[in-house]
Amino acid sequence: MPNAPKQSFLRSLGVSSAQTGWVDEIGEVEAIKCLSINAVSVVIQVVKQLRGNFRVVRTFTFYPRYFVVEIEANKPGIHNYSRAYYLLPCRFTDDKGNEAVVDGKGEGEGVIGKNLQPKWYAVYSDNWAHSCIALSQFDNLTYWDAGGNWGGIAFGTGQTKGIRLAYVLHTGQKDATFALWDYERLAKPPKVVISAQ
Numbered sequence: 001m002p003n004a005p006k007q008s009f010l011r012s013l014g015v016s017s018a019q020t021g022w023v024d025e026i027g028e029v030e031a032i033k034c035l036s037i038n039a040v041s042v043v044i045q046v047v048k049q050l051r052g053n054f055r056v057v058r059t060f061t062f063y064p065r066y067f068v069v070e071i072e073a074n075k076p077g078i079h080n081y082s083r084a085y086y087l088l089p090c091r092f093t094d095d096k097g098n099e100a101v102v103d104g105k106g107e108g109e110g111v112i113g114k115n116l117q118p119k120w121y122a123v124y125s126d127n128w129a130h131s132c133i134a135l136s137q138f139d140n141l142t143y144w145d146a147g148g149n150w151g152g153i154a155f156g157t158g159q160t161k162g163i164r165l166a167y168v169l170h171t172g173q174k175d176a177t178f179a180l181w182d183y184e185r186l187a188k189p190p191k192v193v194i195s196a197q
Contacts, residue, residue, distance in 0.1 A: 009088045009128050013167075016083035016142075016154060019052030023085060023149050026051040035059070054078060066186070068135065071163040080142050081163055083154035084132070086123065092153065093176035094121040094141055095183070102151045107144060115141035118155055119187065122179035126172040131179035133186045135164035 014025045027050035036043040042062045049055050055074040058081075060067055071081045092100045092111065095118060100109040102123060115121075118141040122131045138155035145151055157163060168182040 007088070007127075009086055009090070009125075011085040011087045011150070013082055013084050015048075015050060015054075015056055015078055016080040016152070017052075017078045019077060020050040020054055023152075027054075030055075052077070056081070058082075066166055066168040066182075068164065068166045073160045076158060076160050079156045079158065080154035081157070082132075082165055083142065084123075084151055086150040088125065088128070089150070090123045090125040090129075091176075092121065092123050092143070092151070093179070095119040095180070098141075100143065100145065102145050102153075104145060104147060104150045107146045109143065109145060111141070111143040113140065120179045120183040121153060122173075122176035123151070123153070124170070124173040124176060124178075126174075129170040129173040129178065131168045131170070131176075131182040133166040133168065133179075133183050135166055135187060136162055138165075 016022050020026060025048065027048050030047040030049055033045045035045050040063065043059060045057065045059045047057050057072045059070040069082055086102055089103045092102050094115050096115045098111045098114050100106065100111045118134055118138055120131055120133050121141060123129065134155055138157045140156045142154045142156050143152060155165060166186050170178055
């Protein structure tokens with residue numbers, strides 16, 4: 001990816017619940033398949049059986065500057081299907097204007113429970129940044145930055161199918177304005193209208 005940062009900033013991106021594990025997914029990978037490779041994208045599907053008899057199918061579509069995650073589960077009960085934990089300190093901002101410092105201190109930091117029906121969030125530093133864009137309906141945003149588990153940021157939903165979100169990578173940023181632009185571009189794509197003349 002052309003915008004990829006020079007060092008790893010993401011610790012994990014995965015399912016998070018009491019049954020499946022809050023930080024690390026407890027379970028076995030059933031399958032990893034490459035569904036498509038073409039000039040524009042690469043599509044990888046990961047099927048995982050998790051503790052609590054949850055089976056989660058994640059399909060990742062990688063484009064040059066971002067990737068889309070589509071998620072499906074066999075039953076309800078998970079809520080946070082794509083929770084991000086970080087390795088490096090950064091700032092957090094969401095579409096409602098909530099802000100925090102991701103550094104493993106502060107727990108909910110006044111952010112948790114403050115964003116119903118989230119549209120996007122951004123994490124950023126001088127060296128790297130990314131946005132997370134809701135491409136389907138989500139109920140709320142989870143944030144728990146404590147101990148060695150930095151960030152713990154996720155969109156939450158009670159759905160089990162049709163869950164879609166995108167992660168857009170950027171070089172270092174001073175604020176979160178890039179995330180609004182990413183949201184406008186990905187969640188509201190242009191419509192082509194053909195009219196007869």
